[in-house]
Amino acid sequence: MPKKYLEKNVLDAAIDRLKIIFENFENIYFSFSGGKDSSVMVQLANKVAKEMGKKFDILYIDLEAQYRYTIEHVEEIKTLSQIRDFYHIALPIALRNAVSVLQPKWICWEEESKHLWIRNLPEDSINIHNCPFDWFKKGEEFEEFIIQFADWYLKKYKDKVACGIGIRTDESLNRFRTIAFQDRKLTFEGNNWTTKIKYNDRHLNVYNFYPLYDWRTEDIWGAVSKLDLKFNYIYELMYKNGVSIYEQRLCQPYGDDQRNGLDQFKALEYDTWGKILNRVNRSQLWKYIL
Numbered sequence: 001m002p003k004k005y006l007e008k009n010v011l012d013a014a015i016d017r018l019k020i021i022f023e024n025f026e027n028i029y030f031s032f033s034g035g036k037d038s039s040v041m042v043q044l045a046n047k048v049a050k051e052m053g054k055k056f057d058i059l060y061i062d063l064e065a066q067y068r069y070t071i072e073h074v075e076e077i078k079t080l081s082q083i084r085d086f087y088h089i090a091l092p093i094a095l096r097n098a099v100s101v102l103q104p105k106w107i108c109w110e111e112e113s114k115h116l117w118i119r120n121l122p123e124d125s126i127n128i129h130n131c132p133f134d135w136f137k138k139g140e141e142f143e144e145f146i147i148q149f150a151d152w153y154l155k156k157y158k159d160k161v162a163c164g165i166g167i168r169t170d171e172s173l174n175r176f177r178t179i180a181f182q183d184r185k186l187t188f189e190g191n192n193w194t195t196k197i198k199y200n201d202r203h204l205n206v207y208n209f210y211p212l213y214d215w216r217t218e219d220i221w222g223a224v225s226k227l228d229l230k231f232n233y234i235y236e237l238m239y240k241n242g243v244s245i246y247e248q249r250l251c252q253p254y255g256d257d258q259r260n261g262l263d264q265f266k267a268l269e270y271d272t273w274g275k276i277l278n279r280v281n282r283s284q285l286w287k288y289i290l
Helices: 010-024 036-052 068-077 111-116 142-157 173-180 217-227 234-240 263-268 270-279
Strands: 027-032 056-061 083-090 093-096 105-107 161-165 194-199 202-209
Touching: 010 036, 010 161, 010 217, 027 036, 027 142, 036 056, 036 068, 036 161, 036 217, 056 142, 068 234, 083 142, 093 142, 111 270, 142 161, 142 194, 142 202, 234 263, 263 270
Parallel strands: 027 056, 027 161, 056 083, 161 202
Antiparallel strands: 093 105, 194 202
């Protein structure tokens, strides 16, 4: 049985949440990763926006070390009818490198490491050569960039902003805490699935909202099937390779959790495998590939 939300299934509840956002905000962007959750969120948003005659933007941070099918899916999403601006970010951002004690961070799209890049710089990307953000500095943390972009976007449009994030609370306790405890956060009109974000010591007039927060993995794939949504084909290959739908992960490959799935590149995309191995200092990488 699908999970219920105030006598509604999670699909109908998510659509209602999106309608609330589009009714109350003119400036909306969605944080998109190429993964299943954010993909379903954005495609649902496109359906709702089309019915309501609204537009929205997309923030996609390209971490360079991606599956080919992820990039193909990103290009699919770019064609959605209600997208106004697609911010394809390919800037030198610092990321966790949990496969090395000598190099705990690596920087994607770093010019000095161009000979090791997994793939070429996307032609339509915001990159170090055309960066419009005067606040950006090479080697910024991913989390720092996210909050600075929200501040920049707010200043650009000079009105309250909503940012859609496709996280689900059943994936981690931290995600549950982010959404569940209203006494620790400011919300939009009391909706527990929203959070007013804070930058340094001040709250911005920007609200993160989580339309899929009460979904399960089964709900994601159920929506893909029921609504005939586009999806990243790498999940199909992972499933055929014996990876449970509950264990499939797409984030940057060298993180603390993602390193355990590094061998999937070898099985699913062998031509990328060698580049993945050579991209970072790999003093501990042998532990995860033998």
